[in-house]
Each structure stands twice: as structure tokens, then as C-alpha cells.
Amino acid sequence: MKLHELKPHAGSRKDRKRVGRGPGGTDKTAGRGHKGQKSRSGAGKGSYFEGGRSTLISRLPKRGFNNVGVTFEVVNLASLDMIEDAVTTIDRNTLEIVGLVRRKNRPVKLLGNGELSRALTIHVDAASEGAVKAVEAAGGKVILPAAKTESAEKAE
Incomplete structure (x- = not known):
């Protein structure tokens, strides 16, 4: 027996049903019946739909304070101390290379x-x-971006 002579057993493979491709039982309406929402493409209402009533999440009480503030990538001094001694200036690129910062869209x-x-x-x-005090005590300095002031915003 050779590779090009190999064939699956008779009846073990079956072609998939190609609906809507001419007469043969699944033509015309393609097994979807006549008209109505379920016969259209993209039909159905999604798993969240509750028959027209308010969804569960909108019926539950909302409590507390939802802070939509800034999420930072956090770097601790202890992890900076592990970076090799040859590096004296540390910025975002250095932190990404070392693996201390992952997400590029977070400050x-x-x-x-x-x-x-x-x-x-x-x-x-x-x-x-x-x-900042710990870095300055070790003889270094922390450089932060300049905060926008009202006069700087008016100049733009």
C-alpha cells in the first residue's frame, strides 16, 4: 500500500449539509421555515434578552462609589534595586525591557x-x-512630567 492509495472506509466520511443550494430538501427556505424573525440572517435576541422586561443588571440596586480614576502600572523601589548597576537612568522603556511594566496604555x-x-x-x-524621599536620600532624583497649568492651556 502506498500513501496515494490511502482512502477512508466507505461511509465513514460524510459531506456537510449545504443549505440553500438548490432542490434536494434544504433549498428555498433552507430549513428556516417561512418569514419571521428566526428566518432572517443575524436572527435571535442574545442570551441577555429577558422577553422585553428590564434586564437583571438594571433591576439590581446600585450602591457605593464607582471610581473611574486612573489605573497605574506600579513599580516599587525594591524592584528597581534589582536592575543591573550599569543603568543609572530609568524610564518607561527601561522598565518595559526589564519586565516591570507590561501595559503600554497605563501610566x-x-x-x-x-x-x-x-x-x-x-x-x-x-x-x-x-x-521620592527615599530616592533623594540615596542620592538620586525623580523626574515627573510637568503638570498642565491654566496659562499653559491658554497658550495652546
């Missing part, structure tokens, strides 16, 4: 968890007061 915030043993210049979007 980076420096937190003061841990200790810093060497002087570093750190460029981040935000930093806690404790983190």
Missing part, C-alpha cells in the same frame, strides 16, 4: 516599598512622597 507610578541602595534618575508619570 507608571513609583511607590516606596523597599529600599534603594544607589543613586538613580527615574522618569515616571507619578510617585508617592515616600518614594
